[in-house]
Amino acid sequence: MPLDGLLLEGQRASLLAVDDTPAILDLLTISLGGDYDVVTVESGQAAISAFSARRFDLVLLDLMMPDMDGFETLRQLQALPGFAGTPVVFLTAMDDLASECSALELGADDYITKPFKPNLVRLRIGNLLHRVRLQRMLTLALSGAEQGLWAWLYEQGELRVASNWSLALSEDGQTKGNAFAGWAPVTHPDDAPLMNTVLEDYLAGTSPAFDADVRLRCVDGQWHWFSVRGKRTGDGVLMGAYRNIDDRKLAELQLRQSETRYCNVMNATGEGIWEWSAGVPVLHTNSSFLRMLGLPLTDTVGLAQLAGLVLAEDVAELEGKRAALMAGDDPWALEFRIRHQDGHALWVALHGQVVERMADGRASRMVGALQDISQKKMIEEEFRRLALFDALTGLPNRRLLIDRMHQAISGNRRHGSLGALMFIDMDRFKALNDTLGHDYGDMLLVEVGRRLQATVRGMDTVARLGGDEFVVILADLPSDREAASMDARRVGEKILGALGEPYALKEHRYESTPSIGLCLFGSADGEDVEAILRRADNAMYSAKRAGRNQLSVAED
Numbered sequence: 001m002p003l004d005g006l007l008l009e010g011q012r013a014s015l016l017a018v019d020d021t022p023a024i025l026d027l028l029t030i031s032l033g034g035d036y037d038v039v040t041v042e043s044g045q046a047a048i049s050a051f052s053a054r055r056f057d058l059v060l061l062d063l064m065m066p067d068m069d070g071f072e073t074l075r076q077l078q079a080l081p082g083f084a085g086t087p088v089v090f091l092t093a094m095d096d097l098a099s100e101c102s103a104l105e106l107g108a109d110d111y112i113t114k115p116f117k118p119n120l121v122r123l124r125i126g127n128l129l130h131r132v133r134l135q136r137m138l139t140l141a142l143s144g145a146e147q148g149l150w151a152w153l154y155e156q157g158e159l160r161v162a163s164n165w166s167l168a169l170s171e172d173g174q175t176k177g178n179a180f181a182g183w184a185p186v187t188h189p190d191d192a193p194l195m196n197t198v199l200e201d202y203l204a205g206t207s208p209a210f211d212a213d214v215r216l217r218c219v220d221g222q223w224h225w226f227s228v229r230g231k232r233t234g235d236g237v238l239m240g241a242y243r244n245i246d247d248r249k250l251a252e253l254q255l256r257q258s259e260t261r262y263c264n265v266m267n268a269t270g271e272g273i274w275e276w277s278a279g280v281p282v283l284h285t286n287s288s289f290l291r292m293l294g295l296p297l298t299d300t301v302g303l304a305q306l307a308g309l310v311l312a313e314d315v316a317e318l319e320g321k322r323a324a325l326m327a328g329d330d331p332w333a334l335e336f337r338i339r340h341q342d343g344h345a346l347w348v349a350l351h352g353q354v355v356e357r358m359a360d361g362r363a364s365r366m367v368g369a370l371q372d373i374s375q376k377k378m379i380e381e382e383f384r385r386l387a388l389f390d391a392l393t394g395l396p397n398r399r400l401l402i403d404r405m406h407q408a409i410s411g412n413r414r415h416g417s418l419g420a421l422m423f424i425d426m427d428r429f430k431a432l433n434d435t436l437g438h439d440y441g442d443m444l445l446v447e448v449g450r451r452l453q454a455t456v457r458g459m460d461t462v463a464r465l466g467g468d469e470f471v472v473i474l475a476d477l478p479s480d481r482e483a484a485s486m487d488a489r490r491v492g493e494k495i496l497g498a499l500g501e502p503y504a505l506k507e508h509r510y511e512s513t514p515s516i517g518l519c520l521f522g523s524a525d526g527e528d529v530e531a532i533l534r535r536a537d538n539a540m541y542s543a544k545r546a547g548r549n550q551l552s553v554a555e556d
């Protein structure tokens with residue numbers, strides 16, 4: 001209904017008075033003209049013309065008129081497009097009272113007997129217009145909310161609907177219906193059971209209202225989504241409203257589809273997704289998250305359960321960072337080890353960011369991702385190993401050797417002790433490569449490394465510089481040079497013996513010997529690592545020059 005057709009509070013109502021007696025029309029104009037716009041006509045035909053030209057808020061209609069009586073006039077008025085809902089008051093002579101029933105049956109709202117008291121007429125019209133105002137306000141509200149009203153006599157299996165303001169319901173998809181044998185004839189078969197469940201719940205007191213979202217058939221032949229809501233108004237009677245919610249259902253569907261798409265993409269990437277809300281003891285996760293840890297594929301995982309899976313060595317670091325992560329707004333990432341349900345530990349990177357805060361600034365929602373970075377960690381570890389260890393023998397390489405030398409020198413300084421460095425080069429190693437081949441040469445180098453490690457203490461370092469050159473660092477020798485030199489020589493002799501033993505290289509028995517250069521390095525002399533290595537190297541060349549297979553000690 002258009003707004004300008006409504007009679008709202010404060011608006012002056014317009015009345016059409018129809019009577020063949022001019023004196024009565026004059027009386028009505030005088031008594032009602034102060035409150036209303038009164039238009040008068042003297043015949044039914046004139047009333048129809050007047051109403052065709054414009055709307056009136058109320059019609060006062062004489063019952064007895066010569067050409068067209070009040071009944072016929074009302075019938076013709078009711079056929080006019082804008083007439084529906086217009087209240088009609090009949091003016092009847094006392095002796096017409098018998099007709100009054102017919103008048104009311106025909107749709108009149110009230111009757112006034114002639115001769116009438118003007119004040120009484122004004123009051124009755126005032127009341128009637130008040131009621132009209134309320135009805136039109138209700139109409140406006142229902143029309144604005146696109147609601148239809150219904151009354152369900154559920155015990156008798158009867159449903160009546162007033163669908164003027166909502167989509168009209170239909171049993172056959174073509175004709176509008178106002179009465180049905182309950183909801184079933186217009187409810188989608190899949191939703192019909194819901195109607196019964198909702199009714200049972202409401203009548204049992206487990207829900208505050210009869211409230212269901214269902215598909216109902218409309219005059220366009222389609223199923224449309226409606227929210228049907230009502231309450232009990234008497235024995236066996238529910239009354240309420242139904243409202244079209246196609247838009248909401250479509251939005252819900254689109255949201256569900258988009259969530260499903262998002263989840264599928266996320267699951268396809270293998271990335272674990274998580275969301276945390278303050279005060280909730282669980283994380284909401286996608287299935288990749290749970291699969292990564294071998295957890296059951298539910299939607300959530302308990303925070304305490306997760307925390308219990310973190311490896312004990314990493315817990316303290318995580319706990320230490322927690323407060324700072326909650327305080328900042330920047331994205332963060334933590335790497336730690338966590339135990340999979342099958343018992344093995346995996347390295348993960350937990351990424352996150354605070355996305356909502358409470359009024360007092362505390363974090364209320366965080367979202368993030370979980371990645372399995374075990375592979376990455378393995379590669380990193382391998383790189384570290386390659387960078388510091390010799391690939392053939394697994395011994396520390398030159399880089400790590402220099403590092404260990406620095407440690408040994410500072411250890412000596414702290415304890416006032418001495419250290420020794422032995423430079424070991426296998427004699428005529430090239431000949432082995434040339435005769436049996438490189439692989440046999442490699443075998444010998446591996447065996448040399450093993451024998452060196454077996455000969456020295458665990459705290460000493462055995463390193464391979466490259467080729468057939470090895471270095472041994474003896475740390476923490478006595479501070480007395482003589483005693484330290486004696487100790488170092490003794491180890492050197494042992495090495496000489498160990499490396500001089502024959503080598504079983506597969507089917508070949510091979511004899512080889514080393515040349516060893518030894519030098520002491522002291523606590524206070526400030527000599528650098530390269531210089532120490534040079535001294536030992538020179539001593540080793542002295543041993544070579546002196547005929548190989550011997551130990552040569554560098555001069556201090």
Ligand SMILES: Nc1nc2c(ncn2[C@@H]2O[C@H](COP(=O)(O)OP(=O)(O)OP(=O)(O)O)[C@@H](O)[C@H]2O)c(=O)[nH]1
Nearest residue numbers: 425426427428429430431433438441442466467468
């Ligand atoms: N099998 C094998 N040989 C290597 C490797 N690295 C270097 N070599 C070889 O080791 C040999 C080193 O020889 P040198 O130490 O120079 O000479 P040598 O034959 O041992 O003779 P002297 O040291 O003078 O006793 C060279 O032939 C290199 O090619 C390796 O990783 N594996």
